[in-house]
Amino acid sequence: MSNANVQANLSNLARYQNNFLKEVEANVEEGHMVKMCMQCGVCAGSCPFGPDWEHSPQKIFMMIRAGKRDEVLGSDSMFMCTSCYNCIVRCPRQLPITHIMHGLANYAHRIGMAPKGQPTRQFATLFWNNLVKKGRVNELTLTLGHYFTNGLVSGIKTALGMQSIGLGLFMAKRLNPMEIFGGHGVKDLKGFHAIVAKAKEIEDRKKGFTA
Numbered sequence: 001m002s003n004a005n006v007q008a009n010l011s012n013l014a015r016y017q018n019n020f021l022k023e024v025e026a027n028v029e030e031g032h033m034v035k036m037c038m039q040c041g042v043c044a045g046s047c048p049f050g051p052d053w054e055h056s057p058q059k060i061f062m063m064i065r066a067g068k069r070d071e072v073l074g075s076d077s078m079f080m081c082t083s084c085y086n087c088i089v090r091c092p093r094q095l096p097i098t099h100i101m102h103g104l105a106n107y108a109h110r111i112g113m114a115p116k117g118q119p120t121r122q123f124a125t126l127f128w129n130n131l132v133k134k135g136r137v138n139e140l141t142l143t144l145g146h147y148f149t150n151g152l153v154s155g156i157k158t159a160l161g162m163q164s165i166g167l168g169l170f171m172a173k174r175l176n177p178m179e180i181f182g183g184h185g186v187k188d189l190k191g192f193h194a195i196v197a198k199a200k201e202i203e204d205r206k207k208g209f210t211a
């Protein structure tokens, strides 16, 4: 074999050394199970998103093994999973598919590779930040935050469109306009924040998360 051929083979080999699978195994919840997938396609056929989904779990697992890091971590698909568990109960290899999909979404979000403007991600972030502030969800500021996520004009239009529902909630004493000034929270806010910080520390340690 000529030197040129040897060099070409070595460079091909380098391309296919899959560090991304190792990265997933180290950082993603249940990521060590990805290599067990036998590509039967049962999960893709069972998922309610069906053909509308750009990357089914089967495809995502194949892409991880092929080293397609940017495509996987930039995919919208993990955020579309509704946790219906159809795939888990049918997978012949018993992969915890739902957990892996959410784990990948979480990892992509944490290292800043998740698609910007992805609605599920946006709402989950909004919800979490709202909850953590005072230990209770402030429904009024959460709703307004959601309406105005895509800018002032779109927010005003949505709020006007929902005004009859808002009025109904107010009349039924289910909405307190004074909550806009911060609302009420848990009694021991400092303790609550300490619990959240500790939970995050344990989660990071469990996942071996270093990024």
Ligand code: SF4
Pocket (backbone or CB within 6 Å): 036, 037, 038, 039, 040, 041, 042, 043, 044, 057, 058, 061, 090, 091, 092, 093, 094, 095, 097
């Ligand atoms: S059902 Fe299980 S083994 Fe089959 S493709 Fe999906 S994850 Fe892989």
Ligand code: SF4
Pocket (backbone or CB within 6 Å): 043, 046, 047, 048, 049, 057, 080, 081, 082, 083, 084, 085, 086, 087, 088, 097, 098, 101
């Ligand atoms: S749990 Fe998620 S990935 Fe699995 S079938 Fe349901 S929506 Fe699809």
